[in-house]
Amino acid sequence: MAAVSLPLAALLPLLCGCVCVCACVRARACVRVQSCHATKPNLLNVHLVPHTHDDVGWLKTVDQYYYGDRNDIQHAGVQYILDSVVDQLLKNPDRRFIYVETAFFYRWWKRQSADVRRTVRRLVDEGRLEFVNGGWCMSDEATTHYSAVIDQMTMGLRFLNDTFGPCGRPRVAWHIDPFGHAREHASMFAQMGYDGFFFGRLDYQDRSRRRIAREQELLWRASDSLTPPMADLFTGILPNGYNPPEGFCWDQSCDDPPIRDDPDLEDYNVDDVVKRFLAIANTQAKVYKTNHIIMTMGSDFQYENANLWYKNLDKLIRYVNGRQANGSRVHALYSTPSCYLQELHRANLTWALKTDDFFPYADDAHDLWTGYFTSRPALKRYERISNGNLQTCNQLEILIKWPPYVVLPEKAMAVAQHHDAVSGTEKQHVADDYARRLAGGWLRCQVLVSNSLAALSGSTAERIYCDKLNVSVCPLTESSSKFSVNVYNPLARPVSWPVRLPVNGTSYKVSDAEGENKYSGDVVPLSAATRAVRRNRGFAVNELVFQARAPPLGFTTYSVSLLRDGPPAASTRRRTPTAGKPSRPSIYDCFLRVTFDPDTGLLSGLSNLETKQTIKLTQNFYWYNASDGNNSKSDQPSGAYIFRPNSSTPFVISRTAKTETVQEVRQWFSPWVSQVVRLHGDSRALELEWTVGPLPIDDDLGKEVITRLDSSIQTAEYFYTDSNGREILQRKKDFRPTWILRQSEPVAGNYYPINSRAFIKDEVDQLTVVTDRSQGGSSIQNGSLEIMLHRRLLYDDVRGVAEPLNETSALFPEGLVVRGRLLLSLDRPPTAADAHRPLAQQAVLGRWSPCLQFSGLQAALPPAVHLLTLTQWDEDSVLLRLEHQFQSRESKENSRPVTVNLQKLFSTLEILGASELNLSANQWKDEMKRFHWTPQTGM
Template identity: 25%
Template sequence: MGIGNCDSSNSRLNQVINSTMRSSRWLRCRPFSNRFLIVSLLAIAFGLYCCYYNVSTTSFSKQGNNNANERVIALKHIRAPESVKMEQCPVVRESVAEVDTVSVFPTFEFQPNWLRTKEFWDRSFEERYEKTKNDSRRPKLKVIVVPHSHNDPGWLKTFEQYFETKTKNIINNIVMKLNQYPNMTFIWTEISFLNAWWERSHPVKQKALKKLVREGRLEITTGGWVMPDEACTHIYSLIDQFIEGHVWVKANLGVTPKIGWSIDPFGHGATVPYLLDQSGLEGAIIQRIHYAWKQWFAQRQIEEFHWMPGFSSTKPSLVVHNQPFDIYSIKSTCGPHPAICLSFDFRKIPGEYSEYTAKHEDITEHNLHSKSKTLMEEYDRIGTLTKHNVVLVPLGDDFRYEYGIEFDAQYVNYMKMFTYINQHKDLFNAEVTFGTPIDYFNAVKDRSANIPTLRGDFFVYSDIFSEGKPAYWSGYYTTRPYIKIVARQFEHQLRTAEILFTLVSNYLRQSNKHMFESSERKLEKYYEQLISARRNLGLFQHHDAITGTSRASVMYDYGTKLFTSLYHCIRLQEAAITTLMIPDSKLHTQSILQSELEWETYGKQPKKLQVSIVDKKTIVLFNPLAERRTEVITLRSNTTNVRVYDTYNKNYVKYQITPNIHVQENGKFAISDVNFDISFVAQLNAFSIVTYKLEEYTNHTQHCTVFCNNCTEQKGDSEKPNNFVIKKMMPGNIQLENNIMKLLVDRNTGFLRQIYRKDIRKKNIVDIQFGAYQSAQRHSGAYLFMPDYDPPEKDVLGPYSKGNNQDENVIIVSGPVSTEITTMYLPFLVHTLRIYNVDDPALSHGIYVENIVDFENPPKNRDTEFYMRLQTNIQNGDTPEFYTDQNGFQYQRRVKVDKLGIEANYYPITTMAWIQDSETRLTLLTNHAQGAAAFEPGRLEVMLDRRTLYDDFRGIGEGVVDNKPTVFTNWLLLEPINERAKADANSRVSRHFNERRFNTDTAPIYELPSRTADFLSRSLNYPVNTYIVDTSEVGDVEVKSNQEFLENFPPGIHVLSLRTITDEVLEQFPSSSCFMILHRPGVSCDIQDGMPKPTASFTSNSKFIGLNINDIASVSLTGLKTYGNLTSLANITLNPMEVKTYRVRF
């Protein structure tokens, strides 16, 4: 045995010697010989390689020592344009990483032997610990204990209730006790709470807190307005709440956040790390990931990684740290054994009894050694989960440290042990201190050179620590869809208000006209409400808000806040547009413009205002997208005698008159003779305001034809002729068609069965079905989704169906603009399919799907998980795969894990999902967050609503029974895949090879939505804003026909926001600068559609109309760091998928 080892060693030694000799021969070469030239080229290449990666090296610096790191970020940012792909349809490749979650996750053992013990720490981990603890080569154990208090801005109580009863006292204690204990530290994450405390605190306390921050003893982590959810949030809202928090921190505390702290969201995705990296943060800490991932990382001693986005990009500077155990409470953070960790929670409040008070034992001279030894053994065990032997130990829990005596108890007891351990290096060989996350990352940087890369995400999250068996947190993707939809609609209205405020207020200021002074002052008054709206939207991104996982009373409080701010945003829009479009400045203070949607109260759907035609009625439209669009605008009217005039192009436009139908007591459908819908085709340029007029005109050719077996026309005047032709439906299945496609609809159900694409002569089965899973009682709730597998899926429509006479509940309405079919299972479901007869490549290719769902009052439809299912003949694999968006920003391939049930194969979507094979793709676009699955081949399924009678034992203590009538809107696209385009893309990528991008030429093409899907998704989430000119109080009013704001802006660039920056001196007042946040969405070139290829190039002719730009600077995503000044918009460049922020001063 020994001889074999010796021979092996000699052999290796000889290999090294021979290799060295060969290398030396290469170096002994004549000048300008071939050998010399080759060596020189290799040396130059190696030097460039080292230079680049030296610039890209992650650096963790203490707050205040930022210059070097900012130079690094600036260099990286300046270099980016070298590799910018400016083609109209550039190839985007998948990122390459050492760990791919999609590939690794299905290989796990999901029912390991340790499951019932709830601890992955088994004999193998203990043996590794025993082996390494005496290894003299191993770095000394370094432990950083981080006191923290997790403060939810709403959960069991409202934001205000928590602040008054808990959080106010916690922050007061931080200020007082950290001054009392000079070597204690703390962190704070939720800026929404910190702002509430700041506004109510004495300047002396404010200065004391700033001093702690400046010293680095109180670290501001993440710095967002909240700790956001990562599954249900949309990119606009995520960025907006980060900006609101970061700007507040910089303005009030004078620092920039360095480390992210995201310990409570229920699963983690790649978007938030990307945004934090773009914001200049250096590290991030995550907590809740699947129990099998916890074990896998621990086995491989991986607790840090660079998280790559799904698309090819340079390696992020941000380092992500995964906390190795279940949750962030002291019970689970001091080591792998919760029973031991409980005894190291020294909180003892009179009258309070819990599992940790039962084990409470203060540190005394009698137990100091034994307790220190036990604690260090646990810390040592954590250390063996990494190679660097640095340990981060959070010390806190929900709303901890609200009592000063807890601060005292935790500090005094831990300091006794820390002092003893640090003084007895012969016994422990460790260093233990209080610290903050930046201390941890600095220590890791000093010891760890090679941090691996990871791509993918950590959805679906599953815990086992509650019951000792897997529980999948996929229910909250869908829970309370009504408020999820309201939040997205509010996001749209806030974004529109931001854009209009920035453009109009600066236009008024630069015009320098006396007549605009009152208008300018009026807009300034709205700015305070705009700030409040930003903060209310930010508050709702909290991981117990947009998820729907707070108590019903708290959700109602969130909803009323959203409605209040939504109202203010619409009033701001009306005032801004009035100022621009009404030439008579004396009328600018009047409420002349009114939004055509009326938002009455939370819990109800918005209503359309009825347009009363008296001679002429003026309609004003605003396009909030920076791209030209064609839209069908629908208004509510009291007459059918009307036509629509485009005042800018000076022509009459295509329109139709559609009946309003309601159900009578006898069950028959009545066509109203006083309410009608006018739908007309409008064309709008980027960021433009246009005016249309409704004129009285009699022309029945624009009236729709109604096909219905159960309809009558309701007439107040029996002498009056019918407004609409009503026909009986012909026998057999129903067909709807336009010039692009033909839909086959089942006559008995009213649901889609088949789509035939006439332009490519291809037929596909697309069978829409509705059903529900029976909830597993007490295992399915606000957070968890768990179906009861014993009974079959529920036929929820059966009780609402007319059986063989269901076609009596089917209505077809056909007109020159659109054709639609509506089927009713009243009051539970009203389902509508609509296709457009419009010469537009987007509208004509899409199928508009609307579902109005009403669960009625409980106990009806109890324990119901209601879905819409699309069953197709698309061959997406025997082990099905599909694609989901992530936060409306990037896209992720999902592969069914056969070992797991449907609850573990449901994934979050926020804007879209699709299935595809080599020939066809089916895409479903949505306007809110919900769960989606592809559990069987050819199937795409989305959850619509959920009612669970019982709690799922994850904290809120109640079921979800506050369902509200909800309108779901979707686009459905069936698109052919161009295989030749894919082949061409593979050849093109070699011509755009970039060696800095981790050999991405070998990576697969990154699957992206088609141009049509990308455009319709934005149109769905950011619809045209419609306003009615009310002249009832002021008489005839002149209205401009058109106002445009952009010229030669590239349509391939999406303007995420134009966000006015608050004045540095005058709080609550606007400055003349804004953050212009741009996103270049990636689109697939493999899908055949008629959409033009969007350019992403700014030119010297790109400008804001009527506005002069004084200066423009490239800044970090949240605007805290300036990278450099630009001479004009023409200098802006973005790679596909990239998001960048520019500070523009008008």
């Protein structure tokens, strides 16, 4: 392709722009014949949707589910489901089937013969086999970050596009099992070109109201910033979750009787079956709006013997429709979600409008599914780190124009987005398998990183990856007197960030890439908490801390040389707490001052020295005693899914000691809770590094540990949380925007997912907390913000996992220890977003690898623009996603539209042409056509 002028590049009104920088070929149009069965306008049309729900790991690992292994845990074998379904579809052209999880289908497809592949392509072209959703997995919506969701959706949809063309492109998003639904997911689905979205779970009170109002099908306006209908998504709530109506399950795992239609036999039951079906259909029709209703005919890992299902469904359709001659007004047909959606669109009605989300989810008065927001916090953090690793590898592969030969960890990351993976709701051996896959992906990625840095720097020195710096373990820095440190910045703007390295010396020279010794490093003694949590994995007694500055989309190198060995200087020795008041009640830098109570040692105040703001701020740790199910109100215990404290007042964790080192305060709250409060140079944020565990269970009580910030900010019961790391939603205690809430769990019923940040504010002050993983949180008291850090539970919550959330490991047999970090910032509400959004991006993607300087950009991107994706697409093309990361009216300066010139963006890439795609990169933007829906409000 000849070079083209790109003055426009991208005008991004919060939309994620997806551009294929390549010489691109338009795909053929789908030539599918009319695949939807005819409906009858004057009858009630019952759309029967044969389907299976195949978890990409839950009670068994991904491999065990695919092969049908470990059936002593759960009888399930996905390969046999696909074998059986294809065989049965060929026996009757009326039959239909939908499939969702591309991770499993991809495995199955690779092992099929050419004849079978031709057969399946024909079934897809004819609409008899339809893909819905189409991502690598059916992702969780509460604990996933939007960037990882986009990646896993892109991977699955790309495989379907490459394999089946436009006829394999899903038109419907299908999240029948996730435990609550995020607004940002709906926004992403709309931008990916879906016509509609169906799910099965919503709060029992919300469902009751919607049934009465006939609002179980609605129009979801999923963005405050995108101009309608860009983020409008028709949304349907399925009548039975994702199961068949009661009495109509015909899988080998079901107990319902088959249709016995031989009139000469005594157990003939056709009349009874038809009567029950008509009653169910007519009852369901009363709570939906049109003369079309949908029934999901399938469930978890069903259709392994598809003949059972289809033989009975064939009979059901025949005998139900046969009653029309006697006046029945019900017409049953094989259907798919897209066929059903097509009929709803043809009805040309107006639909109720929704602008908030579907969190939290409860299936009964005391059964709030808000515990999984925090369950398995170590896995949640590892998934977030792995996402940063993957983006780094993708970028370096492009910047050095390396032949794409390394298998990157995309599949491991995609599987980790599953709603029983990063959610923390799987069995322990399955969680271990997810972590093993992520670790294997990073090992493969290291090969590419090493080769990339060698090519860019011209250095062939061996590179060591220090993956345990969170517990100050790195054999190279602990034993060497001279070494260099590579710092890579995956963001498209320059970043300054503290580097902490375990060392044994007491004085070091730190030089930058130009050899200038202008980056002074502090040596601080290793904390007792770190020594305890690292066990026998390292031997450093100190940490070297220096502020590193890295160019946008690039790396820099620091040389470190030992100057003095021996015992630590007196000024850096650990100080023993005295009985009186501490000698220094505050720490401060150029931007922040943090004060501590002289009696308790607790944080007592926070000041922004630039804006001259000061608030009272107390921070402490607490734990909720988890319900064991022995309660007069309900027998529901806390578990992997459910959060149910047995009291609305948490226990205070006792305070024992406080020490000070450089610009940090080390606090001990109990033998199993400690914290370091730090200020780092020009970061403009206060760091709280917490270490929690092993949670004691000697008292036979499960514990759910939180940290709570109590401030002088006047919140009036309002607080704010992000949606999948993107837009911000307003929350209010004991309130739901779309129905009058009957609150029965005053703590768990006010918890929401926090993916990257939450804040409280009034007219003057805004306190923002940035998290390093997905966690649950709330504001139970005015002026407070609490975040759940760790959970250890002794009872199963009876939601299927059949295992208590009692995490141990070989290293920690007495219970898992978890370490994490919160960043606090204090700003004026009109400008706070300018500070906390970049902090959140840094926390998500900030990968610092422990070799001269390089930047992949000619200049940093504007503050409002984030480089979301830069990855190899094929041999001659690159997939680039740029996003405007500020909400409408969020920032006075940075919420305006921005123009980026792509031709002047990269330092190593020559752009010959560009074409714009939708968000998931499976359709050209100008060819993306979606159904138009009309809200009842006329908006």
